[in-house]
Amino acid sequence: xxxxxxxxxxxxxxxxxxxxxxxxxxxxxxxxxxxxxxxxxxxxxxxxxxxxxxxxxxxxxxxxxxxxxxxxxxxxxxxxxxxxxxxxxxxxxxxxxxxxxxxxxxxxxxxxxxxxxxxxxxxxxxxxxxxxxxxxxxxxxxxxxxxxxxxxxxxxxxxxxxxxxxxxxxxxxxxxxxxxxxxxxxxxxxxxxxxxxxxxxxxxxxxxxxxxxxxxxxxxxxxxxxxxxxxxxxxxxxxxxxxxxx
Amino acid sequence: xxxxxxxxxxxxxxxxxxxxxxxxxxxxxxxxxxxxxxxxxxxxxxxxxxxxxxxxxxxxxxxxxxxxxxxxxxxxxxxxxxxxxxxxxxxxxxxxxxxxxxxxxxxxxxxxxxxxxxxxxxxxxxxxxxxxxxxxxxxxxxxxxxxxxxxxxxxxxxxxxxxxxxxxxxxxxxxxxxxxxxxxxxxxxxxxxxxxxxxxxxxxxxxxxxxxxxxxxxxxxxxxxxxxxxxxxxxxxxxxxxxxxxxxxxxxxxxxxxxxxxxxxxxxxxxxxxxxxxxxxxxxxxxxxxxxxxxxxxxxxxxxxxxxxxxxxxxxxxxxxxxxxxxxxxxxxxxxxxxxxxxxxxxxxxxxxxxxxxxxxxxxxxxxxxxxxxxxxxxxxxxxxxxxxxxxxxxxxxxxxxxxxxxxxxxxxxxxxxxxxxxxxxxxxxxxxxxxxxxxxxxxxxxxxxxxxxxxxxxxxxxxxx
Numbered sequence: 198x199x200x201x202x203x204x205x206x207x208x209x210x211x212x213x214x215x216x217x218x219x220x221x222x223x224x225x226x227x228x229x230x231x232x233x234x235x236x237x238x239x240x241x242x243x244x245x246x247x248x249x250x251x252x253x254x255x256x257x258x259x260x261x262x263x264x265x266x267x268x269x270x271x272x273x274x275x276x277x278x279x280x281x282x283x284x285x286x287x288x289x290x291x292x293x294x295x296x297x298x299x300x301x302x303x304x305x306x307x308x309x310x311x312x313x314x315x316x317x318x319x320x321x322x323x324x325x326x327x328x329x330x331x332x333x334x335x336x337x338x339x340x341x342x343x344x345x346x347x348x349x350x351x352x353x354x355x356x357x358x359x360x361x362x363x364x365x366x367x368x369x370x371x372x373x374x375x376x377x378x379x380x381x382x383x384x385x386x387x388x389x390x391x392x393x394x395x396x397x398x399x400x401x402x403x404x405x406x407x408x409x410x411x412x413x414x415x416x417x418x419x420x421x422x423x424x425x426x427x428x429x430x431x432x433x434x435x436x437x438x439x440x441x442x443x
Numbered sequence: 444x445x446x447x448x449x450x451x452x453x454x455x456x457x458x459x460x461x462x463x464x465x466x467x468x469x470x471x472x473x474x475x476x477x478x479x480x481x482x483x484x485x486x487x488x489x490x491x492x493x494x495x496x497x498x499x500x501x502x503x504x505x506x507x508x509x510x511x512x513x514x515x516x517x518x519x520x521x522x523x524x525x526x527x528x529x530x531x532x533x534x535x536x537x538x539x540x541x542x543x544x545x546x547x548x549x550x551x552x553x554x555x556x557x558x559x560x561x562x563x564x565x566x567x568x569x570x571x572x573x574x575x576x577x578x579x580x581x582x583x584x585x586x587x588x589x590x591x592x593x594x595x596x597x598x599x600x601x602x603x604x605x606x607x608x609x610x611x612x613x614x615x616x617x618x619x620x621x622x623x624x625x626x627x628x629x630x631x632x633x634x635x636x637x638x639x640x641x642x643x644x645x646x647x648x649x650x651x652x653x654x655x656x657x658x659x660x661x662x663x664x665x666x667x668x669x670x671x672x673x674x675x676x677x678x679x680x681x682x683x684x685x686x687x688x689x690x691x692x693x694x695x696x697x698x699x700x701x702x703x704x705x706x707x708x709x710x711x712x713x714x715x716x717x718x719x720x721x722x723x724x725x726x727x728x729x730x731x732x733x734x735x736x737x738x739x740x741x742x743x744x745x746x747x748x749x750x751x752x753x754x755x756x757x758x759x760x761x762x763x764x765x766x767x768x769x770x771x772x773x774x775x776x777x778x779x780x781x782x783x784x785x786x787x788x789x790x791x792x793x794x795x796x797x798x799x800x801x802x803x804x805x806x807x808x809x810x811x812x813x814x815x816x817x818x819x820x821x822x823x824x825x826x827x828x829x830x831x832x833x834x835x836x837x838x839x840x841x842x843x844x845x846x847x848x849x850x851x852x853x854x855x856x857x858x859x860x861x862x863x864x865x866x867x868x869x870x871x872x873x874x875x876x877x878x879x880x881x882x883x884x885x886x887x888x889x890x891x892x893x894x895x896x897x898x899x900x901x902x903x904x905x906x907x908x909x
Binding site (some may be wrong): 199203335338339342350403 | 453458460461465467472627632708863
C-alpha cells in the first residue's frame with residue numbers, strides 16, 4: 198500500500214511539478230500571475246471532471262476518460278506552443294503557461310482523485326496511505342525544486358538548455374497522448390522499437406522521473422517516437438528566440 | 444532578486460527530503476523483502492505439514508522451521524530437519540534446546556472426538572493404552588491426544604531481526620555521504636556570489652577604484668555591494684582631488700614664489716645701491732625662507748609625481764654608474780664648497796633596468812642629504828654592486844648619523860630628526876627620504892638604514908630587483 202501510494206503520487210504529480218518548475222525558470226517575474234491562473238483553473242477543472250467521472254467514462258464505448266486525457270495532453274502541448282509564441286506579451290505568456298500546467302493537472306489530478314477517493318474509500322484510516330502520500334509529495338516537490346535550481350545553474354553555461362528542457366516536456370505530452378491513442382485503437386501501434394525495461398524499469402523512481410520529463414517508455418513504438426520527435430522539434434523551433442528572464 | 448538564504452533553505456530542505464524519503468522507501472522495500480522470506484518459509488512448512496498423507500520428509504529441505512506431530516506416543520509427522528526423538532516442550536510458547544541450538548517453540552494439543560459404534564472398534568489409531576468403558580457402545584469416545592510442535596531456531600530469528608534492522612538503517616547511513624556532498628555543493632553554490640565579490644575586491648590593483656560588478660547580486664549582498672561601490676567612488680574622488688590639489692597648489696605657488704624671489708633679489712640690490720642699511724639682517728633671512736619654500740614646493744611636486752598610485756614607471760636599460768657620475772658632477776659645487784671627499788666605487792659600467800628620472804631623483808636625494816648633513820671636510824662614499832638578481836646601491840657618510848630608533852620615522856613625510864631644531868641647522872623639507880622610499884617601492888626594491896663604515900655617520904642601502 199505504501200509503495201503503491203508513493204508510486205501513484207510520483208507518477209501523477211511529478212510531470213506537473215517538473216513542468217511548473219521549468220516554466221517558473223522562464224516566468225520568474227510573472228510567478229504570481231502564473232500561479233493565479235494555474236490554481237483556480239486546476240481546481241475548477243478537477244472539480245468538474247471528478248464530479249462527472251461516471252458520465253465521462255461512459256462516453257464512446259467506455260473510453261471517455263482516455264479521450265479526455267488525450268485532449269488534455271494535446272491541450273497542454275498547444276498551450277505551451279502558444280505561450281512561447283506570445284513571449285513578447287509577458288502577461289499572456291504567463292497566463293497561457295499557467296493554463297498549460299492546469300490542463301496537465303486535470304489528467305494527473307483526476308487519476309489521483311480516482312485513486313484516493315474511489316479505490317481507497319477509507320482515505321485517512323490508512324496510515325500507510327497518508328505516509329505514502331507524504332513521501333510521494335515530498336519526493337516530487339524536492340525533485341521539482343532541485344530541477345528548478347539545476348536549470349538556473351545550467352542556464353549560466355548553456356543558454357539553449359531551457360529551450361531543450363521545455364521542448365522535452367512539451368514533447369512528452371504528445372508522446373503520452375499518442376500512447377493513449379494507441380491504447381484506444383485510434384492509432385496503429387506500429388512496431389516496437391526497443392525494450393529497455395531491464396536497463397531502466399518504468400516502475401522505478403528514475404523511470405518515473407524520466408517518464409515525467411520525457412515520457413520515458415521502456416517499450417516505445419514507432420508512432421510514439423515519431424510523435425515525440427515532432428513535438429520536440431516544433432517547440433524547439435518555436436522557442437528559438439525565447440529569452441529567459443533573469 | 445535572488446536570495447542566498449532562500450536558495451540555501453529551499454535547496455537544502457529539498458535535498459534532505461529527497462535523500463531521506465528515498466532512503467526510507469529503500470528501507471521499507473528491503474524490510475518487506477526480508478519479512479517476505481520469513482513468511483515464504485512459513486508457507487513452505489505449512490504446505491509440507493498439510494501434505495496428505497503425512498510424509499516423513501518434506502519436499503524442501505531448506506526450511507529451517509521444525510514441525511513434529513505426535514498422536515500420543517506415535518510420531519505421525521516430522522519435518523526433515525526435526526530430531527527423531529520427541530521434542531519436549533510445554534504448551535504455548537517457550538524456548539528449548541535440541542539439535543545443538545536453541546529454539547523458540549510453540550506447542551498445541553487438540554483432543555479429537557469421534558463417534559464410534561463400539562468401544563475401540565474400527566479405530567485403528569487408538570493407542571494401546573486406551574480402555575473402552577463397558578457402556579461405550581454408541582457413546583462419544585475421547586481420542587488420543589494430538590500434539591503439534593512448531594519450532595524455529597532462535598538464531599534465525601535474531602538473524603532476521605538483524606537483517607530487517609540493518610535493511611532499515613543501511614539506506615539511511617549510505618545516504619549520509621550523498622547528503623554531505625549535496626549540502627557541500629549547495630552551500631558552495633549559495634555562497635559563490637560572496638566568493639566572487641571577495642575575489643573581485645582582492646584582485647583590484649591599488650589604483651583601481653572602479654565599481655565592483657557581479658552578474659547576479661543576491662539580496663543579502665546588494666547593500667554591501669552598493670556601500671562598497673559608494674566608498675570606492677568616494678575614494679576615487681578623494682584621490683583625484685588630492686592629486687589635483689597637491690599639483691595645483693605647487694604650480695600655483697611656484698610662480699608667485701619665483702616672482703617674490705626675483706623682486707626680493709632686486710630690492711636687496713636696489714637697497715644696496717641706494718645705501719639703505721639692513722641692520723637687523725632681515726633680508727637674507729627672508730631670502731632663505733623664500734628659497735626654502737621653493738625647495739619644499741619642488742619636493743612636494745616630486746613626491747606627488749613619484750607616488751606609486753600615480754606614477755607609472757617606464758623601465759628602460761641605462762648605465763647606473765654613468766648616471767651616478769652625472770649626479771655627483773651636478774652636486775660637485777656644493778661638495779667643493781664644503782670641502783668634502785666623494786668616492787664612487789663599483790664597475791665602470793652597470794646596466795640596470797629602471798626609470799631614469801626616478802633613479803636620478805633617488806641619487807640626488809641620497810647624495811644631497813649626505814652632502815647636506817656631513818660637516819665640512821667630511822667623507823661620502825657611493826658604492827654600486829651588481830648581484831645575481833639585484834643591484835645594490837650604498838651611500839655612506841661621515842656625518843653625525845641617525846639614532847637607530849629614528850630609522851623608521853625618517854621616511855615619514857615632513858619628518859625631520861629633532862624637528863625644526865635640527866642639529867645641522869640645514870634647511871630641509873623632510874620629504875627627501877619619503878621620495879626615496881616611494882621610488883624604491885615603485886621598483887619593488889628594499890631600503891635599509893644603518894651605521895656607516897666611517898667612525899660616525901649613516902649608511903643607506905638600496906636594493907633593486909633586476
